Amino acid sequence: xxxxxxxxxxxxxxxxxxxxxxxxxxxxxxxxxxxxxxxxxxxxxxxxxxxxxxxxxxxxxxxxxxxxxxxxxxxxxxxxxxxxxxxxxxxxxxxxxxxxxxxxxxxxxxxxxx
Amino acid sequence: xxxxxxxxxxxxxxxxxxxxxxxxxxxxxxxxxxxxxxxxxxxxxxxxxxxxxxxxxxxxxxxxxxxxxxxxxxxxxxxxxxxxxxxxxxxxxxxxxxxxxxxxxxxxxxxxx
Numbered sequence: 145x146x147x148x149x150x151x152x153x154x155x156x157x158x159x160x161x162x163x164x165x166x167x168x169x170x171x172x173x174x175x176x177x178x179x180x181x182x183x184x185x186x187x188x189x190x191x192x193x194x195x196x197x198x199x200x201x202x203x204x205x206x207x208x209x210x211x212x213x214x215x216x217x218x219x220x221x222x223x224x225x226x227x228x229x230x231x232x233x234x235x236x237x238x239x240x241x242x243x244x245x246x247x248x249x250x251x252x253x254x255x256x257x258x
Numbered sequence: 259x260x261x262x263x264x265x266x267x268x269x270x271x272x273x274x275x276x277x278x279x280x281x282x283x284x285x286x287x288x289x290x291x292x293x294x295x296x297x298x299x300x301x302x303x304x305x306x307x308x309x310x311x312x313x314x315x316x317x318x319x320x321x322x323x324x325x326x327x328x329x330x331x332x333x334x335x336x337x338x339x340x341x342x343x344x345x346x347x348x349x350x351x352x353x354x355x356x357x358x359x360x361x362x363x364x365x366x367x368x369x370x371x
Contacts, residue, residue, distance in 0.1 A: 187350075233300070237358075
């Protein structure tokens with residue numbers, strides 16, 4: 145069964161600090177992996193997307209990495225800001241032969257404190 | 259900008275009531291999706307649609323139905339709401355022309371008493 149596991153479930157950090165969120169997936173065959181940011185009371189918004197051939201991708205202070213061999217991804221946030229407080233969701237997409245279906249992780253809830 | 263709107267942000271209904279959740283997208287996307295989001299469970303796909311009047315069951319369709327009479331509108335229907343359908347409901351759309359990213363609406367938080 146395709147699964148996406150995220151850790152930690154929740155995290156509290158001080159403003160200005162860095163943090164790393166983890167995502168392990170078992171989706172196979174694999175097409176791509178996307179990280180979403182979901183602010184409280186809002187729908188998820190895409191941060192990055194990576195295919196199996198990409199190791200790292202940045203979007204401002206957000207840097208995602210992907211290891212297709214170990215089926216692991218991480219999202220690193222640099223110099224955190226209060227506005228980074230949100231849930232971060234890892235989503236893996238199966239290939240066309242697997243129906244292009246998405247498998248969502250349970251999310252990591254990040255709180256940045258002043 | 260892609261815009262996906264949902265008819266209500268918050269909704270409170272009673273057990274047994276029929277509930278309609280409306281979703282509209284303005285990007286001429288072929289694909290539309292309904293998810294529910296519960297703490298610790300992530301997003302789970304209820305139904306999706308690849309075209310007008312076309313629908314496919316997702317992972318948890320029981321207790322729900324959908325309607326897609328127009329390309330821009332995808333409705334989720336709870337025929338007889340139950341307390342275990344209390345949840346956050348998210349609508350999403352995606353282009354069918356090689357599109358990859360799903361664009362989400364703001365969500366409807368439904369409480370069934």
